[in-house]
Amino acid sequence: MRGSRPDSRGPMWFVVIAMLAAAVFPWFGPPVYFISFLYTVFLYMCLASAWNMIGGYAGYISFGHVAFFGIGAYAAALLMKTFDLSALGTVLSSIPAGVVAAAVAVIVGYPCLRLRGPYFAVITLCFAFVVDLAIKNLPIVGGADGLWLKAMDLPIEISRAVMFELMLVLMVVTVLVSAKISHSRFGAGLRAIKEDEEVAQTMAVNAPWLKIRAFALSAFFPGIAGGLHAYYLTYIHPDIVFDVNISILIVLMALFGGGGSWLGPVIGAAVLSLVNELLSTFVKAELARIIYGSLFIIVIIFMPNGVIEFLGRLRKASSAHHGTSETAT
């Protein structure tokens, strides 16, 4: 957060070292399972951070962000199909895929961003459904059969490790952009919109323009992520890349960590991915999802501003009472 600037040097170095450690991790030959798991964590960190640009900073809760992810996946897959791209070309084609997603966001966002609160949430959800249904029913893009992509002709360990590195880079870039926005005038404008849009506008904040920009940016990164993910999966189907649960997961992760700060979604994504993985390993799927649903409720009731602020408050309260931070865990 803004107040913790001076002492954030130490953690910064820690983060850099952690990222470097993560980057070399796959080359020590760990089981593919761990690489895949961390890949998923990075994917969600990227998605949640991107969502946060419009959902967290500006308070426009989008329940349809998976649409941009799916559009990116399909755009990259179609580019590969039509131009018969090589491995490198396919990876690079995720960037135009991101641009496509951002362009769609501008077109959709222009009318939709005039709606607020629940109306915006509903229309974005609807948008995701519409895109999903449309792609399912259009035979040109594979329809309900999905699309097959050429796999990388590398052994699975290597190809997984390559995708891992790519996703790591994308995640770091997304988080950096998100942090940059958070500390900029742009971010301040978005926060003003969240507080009170009318007041913000009278204070010379160009709300529609800021919102469109934030929305496009927050669609751009999921678009790229979708493109990479398509290549990672090598088979894409509307039910997979337009799964509404992804949308909901993104929202939950960002809110769990705390939507106001750039760090929140990163932590939320890490914690919830871990919880999800543990739950689905140890309990029945239905039960896991029941626990997951309960988590939604608990988070909103007890930590409306996210876990970071919640912990901060706990620490403050305990140090005020005992003068120590022993209970801060």
Added chain:
Amino acid sequence: MGAVYALLGVGFSLTWGVMRVINISHAAFGLLGAFIAYTVLKRWGIDPVVTMVFTVPFLFVAACLIYRLVISPVARAKEVMVSSMIITFGLAIILENLILLVWGADPRLLTTSYTSKCFVLGSFYFQYSPLIGFAMAMVGVAAIYVFLKMTYTGKAVRAAWQQPDAAQLYGINLKRISMITFGLAVASAGAGGLGMALLYSFEPTSHNLWLVHLFLVVIVGGVGNVLGTAAAGLTLGLITGFSLAVLPYQWVNLVTFGLLMVILLIRPQGLFQSEV
């Protein structure tokens, strides 16, 4: 069919209008009612319409408890709508998976003694199930309307919706009224879900699709507007019926979603209301 949407929509509209709570789990509760009716029918052969006698009160009590536990803590928050949406999203996931756990993922059909029987009137064939669903829904909507207009509690609900602060000044217990509204809405969802089950097959994930229709009905009808919601429900029934006749099946939902988006953009306050 449209009438059943109306019955489902009325409760949804009430919680939205009165309490500013958007209950994503509304349709899931309806689905729960349908599954209970299914089991009762299978095990004891009791007609689904009769089952309502106990599912509706049961859902009412359950909803009041849920209100106390999870909704009232956020009812005072600044952004009730968004936080309530996320909470009830959680509820919907819990309900869906409870149903999955108990009943499994197979699609179900309520097969009663009168399913697929019909009577002939002139040159028209009338099936019994839709007619029963229609009648049930009409009675339900009418009952809610009468309750709101005629009884003291109903008037208090409307007062709380129009002027929450003033209503409180006049000695209306807002918390209690909200609880009753929520309970009533969920109970009516139970009846509506049963109505849907009479017409279509259902499975644990059906509530998502029902929910989109609910949004459509409520937004078109005007939030909190019982008669508008009923009218919108009937219209939606006609539109889906018509698009089923002219379009391939998989495009029908696309029409519904598209319609909802367009209406949201043009008239978010609803077609039957001049201003919010």
